[in-house]
Amino acid sequence: MRFLNYCVYTLVVHKPNKRETMNKLNHLKILILLFLFSCSNNSKKDSEIVEPNFYSQGLNNxxxxxxxxxxxxxxxxxxxxxxxxxxxxxxxxxxxxxxxxxxxxxxxxxxxxxxxxxxxxxxxxxxxxxxxxxxxxxxxxxxxxxxxxxxxxxxxxxxxxxxxxxxxxxxxxxxxxxxxxxxxxxxxxxxxxxxxxxxxxxxxxxxxxxxxxxxxxxxxxxxxxxxxxxxxxxxxxxxxxxxxxxxxxxxxxxxxxxxxxxxxxxxxxxxxxxxxxxxxxxxxxxxxxxxxxxxxxxxxxxxxxxxxxxxxxxxxxxxxxxxxxxxxxxxxxxxxxxxxxxxxxxxxxxxxxxxxxxxxxxxxxxxxxxxxxxxxxxxxxxxxxxxxxxxxxxxxxxxxxxxxxxxxxxxxNPEMLFISVNKISPEVDSNQKKKVFATLIDYSKKGLVENKNELLWRIAGETEWKTITLSPTDTENLFSAEIPNYNSGETIEYYISAVSNSGEKERRPITAPIATYKFTNN
CATH class of the missing domain: 3.75.10.10 (L-arginine/glycine Amidinotransferase; Chain A)
Known part of the structure; x- marks a missing residue:
């Protein structure tokens, strides 16, 4: 598949007694059922659940x-x-x-x-x-x-x-x-x-x-x-x-x-x-x-x-x-x-x-x-x-x-640096995690320049950009970065920048920082 959706969750494990274990297992069954139901319904209530939809070329042209x-x-x-x-x-x-x-x-x-x-x-x-x-x-x-x-x-x-x-x-x-x-x-x-x-x-x-x-x-x-x-x-x-x-x-x-x-x-x-x-x-x-x-x-x-x-x-x-x-x-x-x-x-x-x-x-x-x-x-x-x-x-x-x-x-350009970004929704809950996913494909095959693949962001109206290095994920060519939470009513501008060892430099939006992605905290 080219576009993937998944739910991320964490189980905390310890060593309880036998009776506690049975109770925990019953609770765990209920929690798992609730979790699966929430994933199937694309619930976004839990800010710890991440459901990215990202581009992956995979085995396709x-x-x-x-x-x-x-x-x-x-x-x-x-x-x-x-x-x-x-x-x-x-x-x-x-x-x-x-x-x-x-x-x-x-x-x-x-x-x-x-x-x-x-x-x-x-x-x-x-x-x-x-x-x-x-x-x-x-x-x-x-x-x-x-x-x-x-x-x-x-x-x-x-x-x-x-x-x-x-x-x-x-x-x-x-x-x-x-x-x-x-x-x-x-x-x-x-x-x-x-x-x-x-x-x-x-x-x-x-x-x-x-x-x-x-x-x-x-x-x-x-x-x-x-x-x-x-x-x-x-x-x-x-x-x-x-x-x-x-x-x-x-x-x-x-x-x-x-x-x-x-x-x-x-x-x-x-x-x-x-x-x-x-x-x-x-x-x-x-x-x-x-x-x-x-x-x-x-x-x-x-x-x-x-x-x-x-x-x-x-x-x-x-x-x-x-x-x-x-x-x-x-x-x-x-x-x-x-x-x-x-x-x-x-x-x-x-x-x-x-x-x-x-x-x-x-x-x-x-x-x-x-x-x-x-x-x-x-x-x-x-x-x-x-x-x-x-x-x-x-x-x-x-x-x-x-x-x-x-x-x-x-x-x-046969050696282009391809970028695509799954943008944050224009309006988001101020307590929700602001995680950005970006697909970076270096068609020159010379590799991306380390620490030069970044998310730059600022509060709208400010002049200085803050920089977060994009982190690779478990999926090939997929990177992510998380923008810190800010107060309700704040509008955040951001863009993605990347550099390959072939010398190609790209941004998304293409004309950033004149054009930017943005969202408002509610």
């Missing part, structure tokens, strides 16, 4: 979440993203630029030099480009860590060009692009592009027999995935029924729980990254249309009847936040959830409407400590645009179902 440590971003040249976005991505991280040949590389280098991009921040990947090359999110690989801490590029099937469907999950699958003989255009070239990517970067491929189109799949890094139900139709078309699809996701990608939600477009690609965004393990950011838009009730029903009843891997209800969207072309909605989270920055598509500034403010509010960067994409303002791009998009490069997230893909 694990697929990385979007916000986990990344080396940089994969995209293609010629560009299908704004040049200012490329400049920012190069400044913040590393560019993995896919080109078809040497001439294409030279062309990219010419423009990169003009845009003052440091060539040391660029790696060129040579690969053939098919009809869907722009959408690296959809055909590109995700990062999977095996139970032996090996890093692999998970390469799903991406063979048919842009399947679409209606609202109902049992609506027939159709395709946007067909050839002159009315046959579905195949994207085998793009499906195969992961092979030269893996060869040139030196990463192994985990070949997946399923369709897991990138824009259709979101994960929390803890074995939970989210998709709209078009993903089942895509796999059924490919010959994989729903039962086998879920089994293969569990065994290969580690998705022990797969949340399939309703489609949200009256007709479209139904990619979930245009509806919502996981921003951490327990928070979902959902687009909210204007209340006079035809999709308002559909989005609202998904939130109230589906997302609101789901539980996080830590068995809590998800915190559901809203980002208001608006019409930008007739009835099309600006796809603000179609943003890229990369390390400590969020890159947001803008649609040249007044709502843009409100969307950036929302992103800033829900992601404290992150840099929020917005990007318009008027093709007439771009220094370099191919005729193919202009023919496809017209005058504006972002679309309601196809924006910034769709055309970028992280290359995750």
């Amino acid at each position: 694990r697929t990385a979440a979007e916000w986990e440590p990344a080396l940089g971003t994969l995209f293609v040249w010629p560009l299908s993203i704004p040049h200012k976005l490329v400049i920012e991505l190069a400044y913040d991280n590393h560019l993995f630029t896919m080109v078809e040949n040497e001439d294409s590389r030279k062309e990219a280098e010419k423009w990169f030099k003009e845009w003052r991009i440091n060539p040391e921040n660029v790696t060129f990947i040579y690969a053939k480009q098919g009809v869907d090359a722009w959408w690296t999110r959809d055909w590109g690989p995700s990062a999977v860590f095996t139970n032996k801490k090996e890093y692999k590029l998970a390469d799903g099937k991406y063979i048919y060009s842009t399947p679409v469907t209606g609202l109902a999950c049992n609506d027939s699958l159709q395709f946007l692009y067909k050839d002159e003989n009315n046959k579905v255009k195949l994207t085998q070239i793009d499906d195969d592009a992961t092979i030269p990517l893996s060869e040139q970067l030196g990463f192994e491929i985990l070949d997946l027999p399923i369709n897991n189109t990138g824009g259709s799949v979101l994960t929390d890094g803890l074995g939970t995935a989210f998709s709209t139900c078009i993903i089942l139709n895509e796999n059924k078309y490919h010959g994989i029924d729903s039962e086998n699809f879920l089994k293969l996701n569990d065994s290969l990608l580690g998705f022990q729980k797969y949340n399939i939600i309703s489609n949200f477009e009256t007709y479209g690609i139904q990619h979930i990254d245009c509806l919502l965004k996981l921003i951490d393990e327990e928070t979902i950011l959902v687009a909210e249309p204007p209340n006079d838009h035809e999709l308002y009730d559909i989005y609202n029903e998904i939130v109230t009847k589906e997302l609101s009843i789901l539980k996080t891997p830590y068995d809590n209800p998800y915190k559901i936040l809203k980002i208001k969207t608006e019409r930008y072309k007739e009835e099309r909605l600006a796809a603000y959830t179609n943003s890229l989270i990369l390390n400590k920055t969020v890159y947001v598509p803008l649609f040249d409407i007044p709502q843009d500034s409100i969307a950036l403010k929302t992103w800033s509010d829900v992601m404290p400590g992150y840099k929020i960067k917005g990007f318009k994409y008027a093709l007439d303002d771009e220094p370099f645009v191919t005729e193919e791009l202009r023919k496809h998009y017209g005058t504006y490069g972002w679309n309601n179902g196809d924006a910034l997230h769709c055309r970028t893909r992280a290359i995750w």
Whole structure:
């Protein structure tokens, strides 16, 4: 099992006489029955009973979440993203630029030099480009860590060009692009592009027999995935029924729980990254249309009847936040959830409407400590645009179902230091023990730095942080620390910090101490 619950108790043993022994045994039987009953009912009345719910990768594979440590971003040249976005991505991280040949590389280098991009921040990947090359999110690989801490590029099937469907999950699958003989255009070239990517970067491929189109799949890094139900139709078309699809996701990608939600477009690609965004393990950011838009009730029903009843891997209800969207072309909605989270920055598509500034403010509010960067994409303002791009998009490069997230893909750090924290409830009894459990996995295999894995805490309003060293538990990769009790009414802020011998340093929340976990004593 990936998430474990257990009850901890202590028996005090001494040497009584025979009659006392019988009485004690009878009492003990009653106590044990009461104890077992309390465990089965998850009773938290006894502050000495600890019932942690923690993540353990165990014998499973694990697929990385979007916000986990990344080396940089994969995209293609010629560009299908704004040049200012490329400049920012190069400044913040590393560019993995896919080109078809040497001439294409030279062309990219010419423009990169003009845009003052440091060539040391660029790696060129040579690969053939098919009809869907722009959408690296959809055909590109995700990062999977095996139970032996090996890093692999998970390469799903991406063979048919842009399947679409209606609202109902049992609506027939159709395709946007067909050839002159009315046959579905195949994207085998793009499906195969992961092979030269893996060869040139030196990463192994985990070949997946399923369709897991990138824009259709979101994960929390803890074995939970989210998709709209078009993903089942895509796999059924490919010959994989729903039962086998879920089994293969569990065994290969580690998705022990797969949340399939309703489609949200009256007709479209139904990619979930245009509806919502996981921003951490327990928070979902959902687009909210204007209340006079035809999709308002559909989005609202998904939130109230589906997302609101789901539980996080830590068995809590998800915190559901809203980002208001608006019409930008007739009835099309600006796809603000179609943003890229990369390390400590969020890159947001803008649609040249007044709502843009409100969307950036929302992103800033829900992601404290992150840099929020917005990007318009008027093709007439771009220094370099191919005729193919202009023919496809017209005058504006972002679309309601196809924006910034769709055309970028992280290359995750194979030696990352993974952290996940089971947070203390927001409100707790002042007499209850405040024990924090954190999973730390060093994928570099070089070990954690001793005494550098810490919980830092303070009373809200204070400036100095107090430090507690995390203690290993009997469970591999699981650590704990206990925050001292304080008076009722006090709010405590805390975060986790860890360092590996490979030099990786991580915190949770990621932008701590700007962002912190917190609870209030009652």
